Amino acid sequence: MVVTRGALLPALMLLLAACSTTQSIRPRESEPAGFAPWSDLPPVYRLGAGDRIKVDYLLTPEMAEEAVIGPDGYIGLRAAGRVPAQNHSIPELQALIEQASRRMLRNPIVTASVVEARSARVIVGGAVRTPGVYPLPSRASTLEMVVQAGGFQAESRMNQVVVIRPRPGERAMLRTVDLRRFISTGDQADSIALAPGDIIFVPRSRIAEVNLWIEENINRLLPFTRSFNYNIGRTVGNLGQ
Numbered sequence: 622m623v624v625t626r627g628a629l630l631p632a633l634m635l636l637l638a639a640c641s642t643t644q645s646i647r648p649r650e651s652e653p654a655g656f657a658p659w660s661d662l663p664p665v666y667r668l669g670a671g672d673r674i675k676v677d678y679l680l681t682p683e684m685a686e687e688a689v690i691g692p693d694g695y696i697g698l699r700a701a702g703r704v705p706a707q708n709h710s711i712p713e714l715q716a717l718i719e720q721a722s723r724r725m726l727r728n729p730i731v732t733a734s735v736v737e738a739r740s741a742r743v744i745v746g747g748a749v750r751t752p753g754v755y756p757l758p759s760r761a762s763t764l765e766m767v768v769q770a771g772g773f774q775a776e777s778r779m780n781q782v783v784v785i786r787p788r789p790g791e792r793a794m795l796r797t798v799d800l801r802r803f804i805s806t807g808d809q810a811d812s813i814a815l816a817p818g819d820i821i822f823v824p825r826s827r828i829a830e831v832n833l834w835i836e837e838n839i840n841r842l843l844p845f846t847r848s849f850n851y852n853i854g855r856t857v858g859n860l861g862q
Contacts, residue, residue: 657792664788664816665710669740670694674706676718679730687736700725711735743815745770747823748777757819762812764800766821778824779804784813785820 668674670690676698678684688696694707701721706714715733722729741757743766750771757766763784773779779801786794796813803811815821 655792656795657788659786659794659796661813663814664786666735666738666741666817667708667710667789668706668714668735670707671739672706672735673737673739674714675734675736677732677734678722678726679732681726681729684726690740698722700729738817741817743817743819743821745821745823747783747821748774748825749823750774757815757817760814763798763815763821764803764812766815767800767823770821773823774825776825781824783820783822783824784815785822786816787818787820 668690670692672690673687674690674696675687676685678700681700684700686698688698690696690706694705695703696706697703698718698721701718702724704714704717704721706717709717711733715731718733719729719731722731738759739756742754743757743761744754745766746752749767750773752770755766755769763782767773767782780799782798782800784796784798788794798811798813799808800811802808
């Protein structure tokens with residue numbers, strides 16, 4: 622069959638039009654519903670029981686000391702007495718110590734720092750060998766914490782590990798990381814630094830278990846709603862298509 626030049630041009634135009642139409646109706650990747658956009662900026666660290674704090678006084682260095690936040694959330698200092706520390710940030714704690722120290726010192730200038738963050742924890746669950754709550758070393762990654770939890774099970778979906786970051790008073794953030802690709806290629810896009818309070822969930826071959834795991838393990842600890850659970854299941858399910 623011989624195709625003439627005059628017949629070829631209309632055929633090419635129809636083909637290009639079809640390609641353009643296909644591209645214009647291609648569905649976009651769905652965004653996580655019910656979650657805030659993910660940000661890699663480290664969240665403000667909130668102090669907790671067991672954290673060791675170092676307190677320095679600029680004008681009276683002899684008053685410097687270290688203190689551990691007790692189970693009641695307070696620290697005891699010579700100049701300031703008992704000061705509430707739990708759930709406060711370091712700048713907030715500095716202001717509280719300065720105010721309380723005025724009973725003994727004139728115009729105290731205080732700097733505080735975390736010597737040991739013993740209250741920093743993450744939750745690791747799903748298809749890992751020893752799920753549970755683990756201390757969070759400084760700048761630990763998702764893969765490192767999965768290893769701490771005994772590593773992946775045989776049926777783990779390593780390419781779709783879920784990381785949830787709760788934020789007090791705000792919507793939680795969620796993202797998935799491809800740890801299979803990270804192990805194979807070292808792609809840093811799939812290695813995120815974790816923050817205290819993060820939740821890591823390693824799904825199995827079927828993603829429908831996410832909501833059940835959240836309901837049985839997380840809702841008892843954190844004030845998540847059922848709509849939050851539904852959005853997790855829908856989000857992860859969409860990403861797995």
